[in-house]
Amino acid sequence: MSGGPAVRISIESASEKQVQEVGLDGAEAYLQPLSMSQNLARLAQRIDFSQGSGSEDEGSAAREQDWAEEDDEEEEASVKFQPSLWPWDSVRNNLRSALTEMCVLYDVLTIVKDKRYMTLDPVSQEPLPPKQNPKILQLVSKKKSLAGAADILLKGAERLSKSVAENQENKRQRDFNSELLRLRQHWKLRKVGDKILGDLSYRSAGSLFPHHGTFEVIKNTDIDLDKKIPEDYCPLDVQIPSDLEGSAYIKVSIQKQAPDIGDLGTINLFKPLPKSKPGAPHWQIKLEAAQNVLLCKEIFSQLSREAVQIKSQIPHIVVKNQIISQPFPGLQLSISFCHSSNDKKYQKPSEKQSAENHLYVLEHNLHQLIREFHKQTLSCAMMPHPASAPFGPKRMRLAGPQAFDKNEINSLQQSEGLLEKIIKQAKHIFLRRRTARTIDSLASRIEDPQIQAHWSNINDVYESSVKVLITSQGYEQICKSIQLQLNIGVEQIRVVHRDGRVITLSHQEQELQDFLLSQMSQHQVHAVQQLAKVMGWHVLSFSNHMGLGPVESIGNASAITVASPSGDYAVSVRNGPESGSKVMVQFPRSQCKDLPKSDALQDNKWSHLRGPFKEVQWNKMEGRNFVYKMELLMAALTPCS
């Protein structure tokens, strides 16, 4: 007990109140303990003052006796009840209980002191001075009131957070509604039951394609609030029919040779799609893609229906997703429908090189044509009209009042199908390409004369034109005789000469090539003619189509004969597309030494006659092209004066 701060142990009497009565419901009614004065009064009543002055002694003796008795009792451990009349009974009882407690205290102390059973560690605690008590009370009351306030605040916060969440929910709902409004501005929507269905088909634009093209609008609001909302999050989502998913396009290509039959209809070409952004794409993109797929499907079905219906000399072949037609012999136009759904996205392109000759122009035109077709049907069916009279398209309606005759009405009604139009366009494109190639190859193969082609920038889908000039290098100004306008149509090429002659060539490549070759050969002779004018020579004869000499396989040879200004010399040029040029010079008879003297021509005047022709070894002539060589030759034959 000596070491360390004393542990305070306060001992109080058990303040058990006396039970006055026990109610029927088991509730105990306690008797209020007597106050000090009441107790004293009660005790005083019991004192018998008659016993005189020795009461103090007796008291002490009795106390001693009590002690002794208590000792006895402790030893005997048996309770002897004194008659209750004994006045110090209550004192004794109190003492007794105090003793018991003391004994317990003693035991506790023993246990603590022995440290055999238990150790008590001092708890450091600021001894609270008794005068702080009111502050503690204040603290406690403050604590209580604070706790109350906190409670109220917490409740409020909870309510607030609830309303915030509700707000957010509402906001999302509003977002959904505003998105729905935006969707509604671009797409047709209708409500069926508790679903919102939309229409992405082109029916309202005049399409007759039977696909229903319905999509469903989904509310996409059940996302986790705690997680961060992704940036492209949209409360509205659409579900499109599974057969319209993915992307599709129509591939139009022209191939030279027919592929194996085994390959037909298995075209599955796909450029690797551009890497799509993670997360669901926006509904607009989704819907547009689906609509595109639908349109491609419609185009293809329309084309295949026409391909089967149209009777052509070479029947069109429709296999799976491919339509094959033969616009020109040995040439095939293939139109294929390529559709990749999302799961097959990573399929490798099977034929890479054939993907490259995809004619984007025709694909685009197909889209245009189907839209025109839509428009046509739309104006037929949807025009507002009186109930008593069905109206046709506008021009058809005018047909009555303007008294169109049969031919005009026929021209109104006849309409080519999609396939026919696209085949015509393909033919034209092919013909144009082939013409360009022919001209280019000729231009690169033949250096003299030169060919220039000027393509017009603006074309019709069925017609384009090119201007072809044939010139000689260095003499462009004087040799402008050959200017050709080539109007390339669908089946044929019309050539318009500068002088207005019109020649119609078929689609065969060879025809154009032969024609150009013959024109080039004529150009040389024309150039000589122009040169002669410039040089002061006289043209003796000129013919575009010579009837003499070897027969050319292409066209005709042309020829010219020019005489020098003095008339001494004559140069004759024959130029054939195949045989090439042949240049002969005629000398005056007087210069021909080897000419045998004729007996008939004795007179001197005959020596002024022209003598025989001698061929010029043209390939040994100096000069970079034919006209230049010619100029040199003429210059050499013109005597200097």
Added chain:
Amino acid sequence: MGVTCVSQMPVAEGKSVQQTVEMLTRKLELLGAEKQGTFCVDCETYHTAASTMGNPAQPGKLMYVMHSSEYPLSCFALFENGPCLITDTNFDVLMMKLKGFFQNAKANKIESRGTRYQFCDFLVKIGTVTMGPSARGISVEVEYCPCVVANDCWNLMMEFMQSFMGSHTPGIPSVFGSKHDSVYSPADTMIQYMELLNKIRKQQQVPSTGMR
């Protein structure tokens, strides 16, 4: 659309209408004309109803509603010497609704049916004019397609008509006179038909029972 001349071919003596038509078509076929189906021109007469007339003494005007297979979507409504209205075929329905003002003289319906021939730039239509069940005459319509100015091609047309109609070649139609150099229109053809059909109708009215 070209310039058209409508004329009447009298029935050859001692022959029926049918035989005369056959004779004409044979001539055309010999010329090298190609048969191109049939044609039909019909004309209905409407009286203006008496109730609407201000002056009961004034006889009601006659309105003719005509259709031609050459203009299948059109309907022509004409007054004699009056305006010509070209409408679409719904006009017939409208006329039904105007019963109170215009009454259809059903008995006066007259039509010309026959064969259509093409000979190069010429269209020739030889028709039998019938009124009710009886054939009353022959109409010959000659159209020169490439031209739209009547006076420019009248001589050519006349020459062509002479080649198969011989002495019955008609004179210049009255509508040509008023046209001068302006563009010939389908209405002019219908006016000629109206005049022709009226003429035939009146011709036959006097001896209507005697001839047939």
